[in-house]
Amino acid sequence: MKILLVDDEIEILNMLKRHLELDGYEVHTCLDPREALDVMGRELINLVITDIRMPSMMGTELMRELKKINPLVNIIIMTGYSNMSYVVECLAQGAADYFTKPFTHMETLMEAIAQTSKKIERWQQAMKS
Amino acid sequence: MRIFVTDDDQMVLKAVSLFLKRGGHQVEEYDSAADVLNKLKANHLPDLVLSDMYMPGMNGLELLAAIREVYKELPVIIMTSSREMEVTVKAINNGAFGFLLKPVVFEELAWMLSKVAMEKELRDKLAQETEHLIHAQRLAEVGTVASGIAHEINNPNTFIRGNVSLLQKLWEKTAALLEESNAADPELLRKIKTDVPLILKGVRDGSDRITQIVKSLSFYSRHGKDHQEKADLRKGLEEAQQILANKLWQTELKIVDDIPQVKEVSIPEVHYVQVLVNLLSNAADACKAKEKPTIEIKLGMEGNNMAVVTVIDNGTGISQEHMQKLLTPFFSTKIQGEGTGLGLYITHQLVARNGGTLRYLNHPGGGAEFSISLPLAKKETAA
Numbered sequence: 001m002k003i004l005l006v007d008d009e010i011e012i013l014n015m016l017k018r019h020l021e022l023d024g025y026e027v028h029t030c031l032d033p034r035e036a037l038d039v040m041g042r043e044l045i046n047l048v049i050t051d052i053r054m055p056s057m058m059g060t061e062l063m064r065e066l067k068k069i070n071p072l073v074n075i076i077i078m079t080g081y082s083n084m085s086y087v088v089e090c091l092a093q094g095a096a097d098y099f100t101k102p103f104t105h106m107e108t109l110m111e112a113i114a115q116t117s118k119k120i121e122r123w124q125q126a127m128k129s
Numbered sequence: 130m131r132i133f134v135t136d137d138d139q140m141v142l143k144a145v146s147l148f149l150k151r152g153g154h155q156v157e158e159y160d161s162a163a164d165v166l167n168k169l170k171a172n173h174l175p176d177l178v179l180s181d182m183y184m185p186g187m188n189g190l191e192l193l194a195a196i197r198e199v200y201k202e203l204p205v206i207i208m209t210s211s212r213e214m215e216v217t218v219k220a221i222n223n224g225a226f227g228f229l230l231k232p233v234v235f236e237e238l239a240w241m242l243s244k245v246a247m248e249k250e251l252r253d254k255l256a257q258e259t260e261h262l263i264h265a266q267r268l269a270e271v272g273t274v275a276s277g278i279a280h281e282i283n284n285p286n287t288f289i290r291g292n293v294s295l296l297q298k299l300w301e302k303t304a305a306l307l308e309e310s311n312a313a314d315p316e317l318l319r320k321i322k323t324d325v326p327l328i329l330k331g332v333r334d335g336s337d338r339i340t341q342i343v344k345s346l347s348f349y350s351r352h353g354k355d356h357q358e359k360a361d362l363r364k365g366l367e368e369a370q371q372i373l374a375n376k377l378w379q380t381e382l383k384i385v386d387d388i389p390q391v392k393e394v395s396i397p398e399v400h401y402v403q404v405l406v407n408l409l410s411n412a413a414d415a416c417k418a419k420e421k422p423t424i425e426i427k428l429g430m431e432g433n434n435m436a437v438v439t440v441i442d443n444g445t446g447i448s449q450e451h452m453q454k455l456l457t458p459f460f461s462t463k464i465q466g467e468g469t470g471l472g473l474y475i476t477h478q479l480v481a482r483n484g485g486t487l488r489y490l491n492h493p494g495g496g497a498e499f500s501i502s503l504p505l506a507k508k509e510t511a512a
Contacts (some may be wrong), residue, residue: 011288012284012288018354019295022295035153080284101286102289103285
């Protein structure tokens with residue numbers, strides 16, 4: 001499964017990338033959501049994990065653009081503590097899940113990613129047969 | 130009151146002084162205006178200066194002018210035997226509190242003293258309120274700054290915490306590898322294997338503490354309107370008790386409900402519950418060392434528009450030195466790691482922001498009493 005990580009904080013990208021690679025995923029990272037759209041056009045990305053508050057583009061807008069490129073892409077959002085109403089808006093627009101920073105239970109996030117990965121495999125199998 | 134009396138006529142000086150002392154005042158006698166000024170310069174401020182008009186050297190009006198140059202508010206009363214309107218008008222225009230005609234009629238003096246006392250009380254009250262306002266505003270500013278900082282800290286804390294879990298994961302693999310290898314120094318290997326997990330736990334615990342602080346401060350800055358703006362007095366209390374069930378199970382809770390007809394107060398429900406959780410949690414901490422820890426919760430009214438929730442514990446109470454500092458952010462009397470020092474500060478902010486007040490005092494029967502008053506929700510009236 002190919003995962004795209006989007007966050008304007010490089011250390012968070014690096015940290016998550018290490019976690020995911022340790023579990024065997026292929027990971028692309030982007031500091032800028034606009035760059036994420038380029039990667040999305042180039043690579044077959046199955047899951048995008050993105051921050052929702054970034055300087056150049058808000059999460060909701062990024063989600064809309066990503067879905068234009070691949071309507072079936074899975075999106076998990078990450079957020080600080082504030083603004084639950086914005087989280088709800090993202091979920092309503094089709095985000096699969098959300099996680100609050102800092103990830104005090106990293107296992108839960110990894111679990112959600114593993115579930116998504118299984119789901120995607122199941123879909124791919126079904127489409128082949 | 131502390132009163133300075135000055136008159137060059139010893140008879141008048143003694144008589145006035147005696148009358149004042151009998152009235153319970155602290156009196157200092159001076160036979161010249163210059164002596165009064167010297168004493169003032171030495172920073173001994175009285176509550177009132179009672180001065181004769183005509184004295185050798187400096188007269189009463191001159192003394193008044195000298196006092197006004199430095200002390201804008203110190204009341205001065207001029208005693209004069211002159212029936213000249215000119216002098217009295219001048220005295221009043223130059224800022225005298227009043228004047229007394231000689232020979233001094235004591236009833237008149239007593240009446241004037243009561244006016245001075247009343248004015249002093251008002252001035253003190255105003256000063257106190259102003260100070261209170263400034264303090265409250267400063268605390269609110271601290272809140273805004275702190276929640277901004279909290280937000281900034283959250284990102285670095287995210288990668289500290291995330292990297293620690295990663296290290297823990299990698300360490301488990303490393304430890305297994307080390308087990309298989311032939312170590313040259315088994316003693317060192319043993320030390321590494323005990324210490325590394327402890328070190329990682331230390332970093333993780335530290336990061337989790339930062340998370341706690343950030344969480345409480347973000348709660349304060351959250352101003353979304355996505356929550357209900359009124360709270361059910363009793364449901365909120367039940368919810369707070371549920372949240373604290375683990376902490377309260379050994380504590381006896383007595384609930385006294387004196388306002389069964391009132392249901393809702395005007396404060397977002399999440400804030401109301403948070404406030405109660407903070408007060409109950411503090412109360413439980415305060416009395417947990419007692420043989421029979423008891424918390425009394427009272428629901429009552431203050432006037433017709435405010436509901437009051439009072440939490441009384443049977444702990445050791447608040448020490449005098451802590452009284453003033455309780456609402457200051459990051460002030461805590463709990464042992465390190467148990468409190469962030471933000472609970473009461475946030476409680477105060479949340480209550481004040483919703484038009485209520487937080488009060489606390491030591492209970493006569495021992496223990497502390499914290500009470501919050503909150504405006505009733507719009508449709509509620511105390512029947």
